[in-house]
Amino acid sequence: MAKVVFTGGLRTLVGAESIELEAARVVDLVAALYARYPALEGKLEGATVAIDGTLHHDARYQRLLPTSEVHFLAPIAGG
Amino acid sequence: MSNQNGSGSDRKFKVVGTRPIRHDGLDKVTGRANYGADLALPGMLQGAILRSPHAHARIKKLDVSKALAMPGVKAIVTSADFPEIGSGGMAAGESHIDPKDLQANIMARGKVLYHGHAVAAVAASTIEQAREACKMITVDYEVLKPVMTLAQALAKDAPILHEGRKAVGVPPLPEGDTNIMMRLANAKGDVDAAFKGADVVVEGWYEASMAHQGYIEPHATVVTTRENGQAEIWCSTQGPFAVKSMVAVTLQMDPNLIRVTPSEIGGGFGGKTTIYLEPVAVLLSRKARRPVKMVMSREEVFRATGPTSGTRIWAKLGVKKDGSFVAADTRMEFEAGGFAGSPMGAASMTLYAAYNIPNFRFEGLDIVVNRPKVAAYRAPGAPNAAYALETAIDELAQKLAIDPIDLRLKNAVKEGDVASYGPKYDRIGFIECLQAAKNHPQYKAPLGKNQGRGVGAGFWFNVGLQSSATVSINDDGSAVVRTGNPDIGGSRASMAITVAEELGIPVERVRPLVGDTDTVGYCDLTGGSRVTYATGMAVIEASKNVIEHLRARAATIWGCEVDAVEWRDGQAVGTNGASNNKPLSLADIAKQMAHTGGPIIASASVNPPAAGPGFGVHLCDIEVDPETGRSTVLRYLVVQDAGKAVHPSYVEGQFQGGAAQGIGWALWEEYLFDKDGKMENPGFLDYRMPVASDLPMIDTVVVEVPNPLHPYGVRGVGETPIVPPLATVGNAVSRAIGVRMHQLPMTPPRVLDAIETKKG
Known part of the structure; x- marks a missing residue:
C-alpha cells in the first residue's frame, strides 16, 4: 500500500501524519483520499506531488508502487 | 573561474561543456x-495609460468624454470594457493565479490599490496625443488611508484593501475582514522541548525591502485585431503561451483566436511571467480597428509592475555546543502588494531545506498592502527566507566560535536525507559546494581593517514542466531547432549545443529559433530554471527521432535493413552485412532527402518532473568605511551545483547575475514611499541597482554533481544564485563593523547608525 505523508494544513485536515492506502495511480489515490477525508475535497488539485522523492508538477496518471511514499506539496513556481 | 566535477558522468561529451559564441549574439x-x-505596423496607434495618483482609493466616477474628443484619439478603454469574471484559480505556466485579481491589476475596477494602478487607457495617432488625452479623463476618487507596511496591514484598526475577502489556509485564521490573505504553518518534532535542550539559541527579526527585478527592457507590446475576432500579439514576455492563456481568461476570449509572438527579451527574471499591457492593447485595437503599440516608461515599470515581496521574518535557531542544529522556529510576513499572492509558500518550503533540523516550526502570512502587486523574481521567496536563516546561522557560528562553513557542513543535507518539505533527496551537491567554497583561495585570503567575510548558502527546487521541440534538417546538412521558450539566459546556445551533440555536427551548423504560439508546440514559461533542463530534454528526444529518420534514409540508400545502420559520431555506419558501405554523413543523407522520402523533421514533447534541487554557497569580502558607512565589495565568489554545465559561460553568467542582483538587494535597493504611498524613487538614478563599477569580477566555481533525472545530468541554474547573497553580504557587513545588522538594504545611513549604536 502506498504511504501518504501529510504536513501543514493537510495534516490538520486528515488528523494524521501519514496513512496507507491501496492505489495504483495518483488519480486513484486522490479519489480514495477524498472519499475517506471529505474535508480534503479539492485541496489536492494543482499540488506538486512527490513520489519517492521525485517532484511531479502533474502527477495525475503517475503509477504508484506498493512501497511508494507520496507527499502533496504546494505548487512550485519560479522566476 | 573553475570547474569542479563532483563525480562525473559516464558519457564523454564533444559539444556539451564547450563555449561557442551565442547564435543571437x-x-x-x-x-x-x-x-x-x-x-511597427502600418496604421499603428500609440497607447498610453492613465494611472492612479492615489495608493488607496475608491473610484466613484470616471468620465472619458472630453478625452475622447481630443485630436487624434481613436479609442479609450476602462474597466467597463473588460468582461466581469469570477474568482478562481488558473494555471499560468508554472504558477496559479486568480484571474479576477489578474484582470483587476491590469485595469482597476472600483478601487485603486497602489499609486500607479491603471485606471484607463487611450489609443491615439501619436503618443503625445494619447498622453494629453489621459490628462483629460476625469476620475472622482474617494481617497482612503493607504496601508504601506506590514505593521500597518496587521494593525487592529487597519484599513482593509479587499472588503469581504476572508483569509484562507491553515487555521487559526483571522475572523472577519483582514489584510491577511493566506496563512501557512507546519511543524515537526517537539520544538519547545528541543529549544530547552539547546546550548545556544539566537533569535531576531530580519527585514528585507521590496525589490524590483530591474530588467533593462520595459514591458512593451504591439497588438493587431481582426474583424473575425483574432488578435495577434507581439510582446516582451517569458512565456508566449502563458500570455495567450492570460489574455484569453481576462478578456474571456477563445484562445484559438490569439496568437502570441515573443520578441527578443531584455531581461525578465520572473517579472515577465505575467501580463499588464496586452489585454488593454487588444481592447484598444478592437475599438480603433487599428494596430496599437504600448510601451511602459521606466517610471511605470517601477510604479505598476511586479517587484518581489518585502518581508519581516522572525527566526529562532537552537544548537548544541558541537554545532548540531536542534530546533528552529520562524514567522514569515510577506508583502503581496495590492492583491493576494506573495511567494510565501515557496519560502516556507525552502526555508529549512538545506539543513537537517530535527525539530522545526514555521508560520507564514501572505499580506496585502498598497504597493504594486508582486510578481515572480528569481527563486521567489527563497532569498528572503535564506536571509533570516543564514544570518541566524552566522550568529550561531560566532557565538560558538565555529567556522561558518564547518557549521553548515555539520548540518548540511545530502543524498537520502529527508527534506524539510517532506520527501527524501536524491543525488544533490550541497556538501560538494561547501567543500569547494572552503577550499577556494578567497576563503583563505587575509582580511584587513574594517573588512569582513560573509558566508551564505541557498537552495532552490528548479522546475520541469511541459516543453516541446522540433528539429529539422536542411538539404545542406545543417539543422534548425525550434522551441517556444524566449531566450533570456542563453538557451538558444544550449538548444543548439544539444542538437550538435546528438547529431554529431558542429554547433555553428545548428540554427536555434524561438517560435510563436501558432508555429511551435506548447512550452511552459521560460522560468523556474527549467529551459535547459526540460526544453533541452525535448530537444534531445527530437534529435534522437531525427537520427531514426537518418538511419532509415541511409538504409534506403544502401538497400539494407534499418537495423544494419548505426549512428556514430555524426555518420550513418553500416553493420551486419552493410559494413562495406562508406559511412554517410548527415550532409550526404540530406543531399538525397528528396530521393529517400522527403524532408527530415522530428518533434518531441516532455513533461518531466522537477529539475533536481540546486544548492549554492557564496563568499563575500566587504570593506566598510567607518566614516561614511559605505560598503565596498572586495571579492565575491559563487559556488553552485549545475549538475552538468551545457554552456559553462552562460552558467557562470547566471551565477554572476544572480549574485549581482542579490548584492544590490542587500546593500542599496529599496522602494521609498512618501506618507501618501507614492513611490519617491521610480528610476534607476534613485532606485540604486549595482552597475559594473560597483562590483568586483564575481568569481565562480561550477560544481557538477549529475542530476539523475536528466540524460546529461543537467540541473537548473538560473535561480539559486540569488538565494544566498542577501545573508552573505549582510554577514560580511556585520562582521566588518562588529555589530549584527538585521535590516536590508544595509545602506550607508543604516550601517553608520549601527556603528554609532555600538559605540553607545
Whole structure:
C-alpha cells in the first residue's frame, strides 16, 4: 500500500501524519483520499506531488508502487 | 573561474561543456535584435495609460468624454470594457493565479490599490496625443488611508484593501475582514522541548525591502485585431503561451483566436511571467480597428509592475555546543502588494531545506498592502527566507566560535536525507559546494581593517514542466531547432549545443529559433530554471527521432535493413552485412532527402518532473568605511551545483547575475514611499541597482554533481544564485563593523547608525 505523508494544513485536515492506502495511480489515490477525508475535497488539485522523492508538477496518471511514499506539496513556481 | 566535477558522468561529451559564441549574439551587440518596442505596423496607434495618483482609493466616477474628443484619439478603454469574471484559480505556466485579481491589476475596477494602478487607457495617432488625452479623463476618487507596511496591514484598526475577502489556509485564521490573505504553518518534532535542550539559541527579526527585478527592457507590446475576432500579439514576455492563456481568461476570449509572438527579451527574471499591457492593447485595437503599440516608461515599470515581496521574518535557531542544529522556529510576513499572492509558500518550503533540523516550526502570512502587486523574481521567496536563516546561522557560528562553513557542513543535507518539505533527496551537491567554497583561495585570503567575510548558502527546487521541440534538417546538412521558450539566459546556445551533440555536427551548423504560439508546440514559461533542463530534454528526444529518420534514409540508400545502420559520431555506419558501405554523413543523407522520402523533421514533447534541487554557497569580502558607512565589495565568489554545465559561460553568467542582483538587494535597493504611498524613487538614478563599477569580477566555481533525472545530468541554474547573497553580504557587513545588522538594504545611513549604536 502506498504511504501518504501529510504536513501543514493537510495534516490538520486528515488528523494524521501519514496513512496507507491501496492505489495504483495518483488519480486513484486522490479519489480514495477524498472519499475517506471529505474535508480534503479539492485541496489536492494543482499540488506538486512527490513520489519517492521525485517532484511531479502533474502527477495525475503517475503509477504508484506498493512501497511508494507520496507527499502533496504546494505548487512550485519560479522566476 | 573553475570547474569542479563532483563525480562525473559516464558519457564523454564533444559539444556539451564547450563555449561557442551565442547564435543571437551578433544581432544583440549590433542593435539588430528586435525587442518589444521595435515592431511597427502600418496604421499603428500609440497607447498610453492613465494611472492612479492615489495608493488607496475608491473610484466613484470616471468620465472619458472630453478625452475622447481630443485630436487624434481613436479609442479609450476602462474597466467597463473588460468582461466581469469570477474568482478562481488558473494555471499560468508554472504558477496559479486568480484571474479576477489578474484582470483587476491590469485595469482597476472600483478601487485603486497602489499609486500607479491603471485606471484607463487611450489609443491615439501619436503618443503625445494619447498622453494629453489621459490628462483629460476625469476620475472622482474617494481617497482612503493607504496601508504601506506590514505593521500597518496587521494593525487592529487597519484599513482593509479587499472588503469581504476572508483569509484562507491553515487555521487559526483571522475572523472577519483582514489584510491577511493566506496563512501557512507546519511543524515537526517537539520544538519547545528541543529549544530547552539547546546550548545556544539566537533569535531576531530580519527585514528585507521590496525589490524590483530591474530588467533593462520595459514591458512593451504591439497588438493587431481582426474583424473575425483574432488578435495577434507581439510582446516582451517569458512565456508566449502563458500570455495567450492570460489574455484569453481576462478578456474571456477563445484562445484559438490569439496568437502570441515573443520578441527578443531584455531581461525578465520572473517579472515577465505575467501580463499588464496586452489585454488593454487588444481592447484598444478592437475599438480603433487599428494596430496599437504600448510601451511602459521606466517610471511605470517601477510604479505598476511586479517587484518581489518585502518581508519581516522572525527566526529562532537552537544548537548544541558541537554545532548540531536542534530546533528552529520562524514567522514569515510577506508583502503581496495590492492583491493576494506573495511567494510565501515557496519560502516556507525552502526555508529549512538545506539543513537537517530535527525539530522545526514555521508560520507564514501572505499580506496585502498598497504597493504594486508582486510578481515572480528569481527563486521567489527563497532569498528572503535564506536571509533570516543564514544570518541566524552566522550568529550561531560566532557565538560558538565555529567556522561558518564547518557549521553548515555539520548540518548540511545530502543524498537520502529527508527534506524539510517532506520527501527524501536524491543525488544533490550541497556538501560538494561547501567543500569547494572552503577550499577556494578567497576563503583563505587575509582580511584587513574594517573588512569582513560573509558566508551564505541557498537552495532552490528548479522546475520541469511541459516543453516541446522540433528539429529539422536542411538539404545542406545543417539543422534548425525550434522551441517556444524566449531566450533570456542563453538557451538558444544550449538548444543548439544539444542538437550538435546528438547529431554529431558542429554547433555553428545548428540554427536555434524561438517560435510563436501558432508555429511551435506548447512550452511552459521560460522560468523556474527549467529551459535547459526540460526544453533541452525535448530537444534531445527530437534529435534522437531525427537520427531514426537518418538511419532509415541511409538504409534506403544502401538497400539494407534499418537495423544494419548505426549512428556514430555524426555518420550513418553500416553493420551486419552493410559494413562495406562508406559511412554517410548527415550532409550526404540530406543531399538525397528528396530521393529517400522527403524532408527530415522530428518533434518531441516532455513533461518531466522537477529539475533536481540546486544548492549554492557564496563568499563575500566587504570593506566598510567607518566614516561614511559605505560598503565596498572586495571579492565575491559563487559556488553552485549545475549538475552538468551545457554552456559553462552562460552558467557562470547566471551565477554572476544572480549574485549581482542579490548584492544590490542587500546593500542599496529599496522602494521609498512618501506618507501618501507614492513611490519617491521610480528610476534607476534613485532606485540604486549595482552597475559594473560597483562590483568586483564575481568569481565562480561550477560544481557538477549529475542530476539523475536528466540524460546529461543537467540541473537548473538560473535561480539559486540569488538565494544566498542577501545573508552573505549582510554577514560580511556585520562582521566588518562588529555589530549584527538585521535590516536590508544595509545602506550607508543604516550601517553608520549601527556603528554609532555600538559605540553607545
